[in-house]
Amino acid sequence: MPDDRPKSGVTPHLTIRDGRCVEAIQFYADAFGAVEQSRQAEENGDRLMHAALIINGDFVLMHDDFPEYRGGDPAPAPASAVFHLAVDDADAWWARAVEAGAEVTMPLADQFWGDRYGHLKDPFGYTWSIGAPIKA
DSSP, X not given: OOOOOOOSSOOOEEEEGGGOHHHHHXXXXXXXXXXXXXXXXXXXXXXXXXXXXXXXXXXXXXXXXXXXXXXXXXOOOOOSOEEEEEOSXXXXXXXXXXXXXXXXXXXXXXXXXXXXXXXXXXXXXXXXXXXXXXXX
């Protein structure tokens, strides 16, 4: 069994609503080149209790929402975090994510701080920034 646990730092652990975690894994593979490390389904196989991915060299953990463990309340809508990807070629990563279905919320552009940078929203409500140093 692969060791799918982060060893240090802060690791995002995404809750995916509406039983779409398997779909999210595929989107992150298509959009960001994610490599699945492991997944564990609940006993009946309908939802994933745990999945571990590597995106751009770091772990992202995720699971389907289980509102029954919160008194029936759905997970809050993702709205207060941006997941930043520091990459080697912002244009290539951007094009792949848009092709996979990410929505542009801040167009990719050269920024005053020296990065080519922009924001995308994934189909699951999460915001991702992509940035790389401006090429000379």
